[in-house]
Amino acid sequence: MTNDSFYKKRKVIPIGPVSELTGLTERQIRYYEERKLIFPERSERGNRKYSFNDVEQLIDIANKREEGVQTFEIRKDMLKEKNKQDKELKEEMLRGQFNAQFGVRKK
Known part of the structure; x- marks a missing residue:
């Protein structure tokens, strides 16, 4: 595994910064999780953790939703x-x- 793919797959980003990076609300992000479009990990305290790949996936989902998909x-x-x-x-x-x-x- 290359260093590039390693850091992009690590689930370390909390939902707040993911919301800022994607322009989605936290509720929208949780909804996409409910719809099984995104699969965050949970910390010991139950907080969602996302990867850079997840952020890219969420942006792709948001773009498709804007197109009416x-x-x-x-x-x-x-x-x-x-x-x-x-x-x-x-x-x-x-x-x-x-x-x-x-x-x-x-x-």
Whole structure:
């Protein structure tokens, strides 16, 4: 994992600064969590913690909502994209296993 992706994935930002960064209200952010569009972690005290990736995701969600896209459509698209990424990862892993098994090497 590169340093860039490591810091972007760490869930350390409280909801207040996320609200300021995205221009969304805290209520809107909690609503997107309820709609399963964003998945913050919780601190020991139960406070939500977000990552920079979450902030980018929230901005994307807000832009789509401004275009009139409903939350269920956004979720459906997110699931399609995740399934596509999962499939690509699985294919890559299978290729790696096949190459290891049969000694195929990339040039």
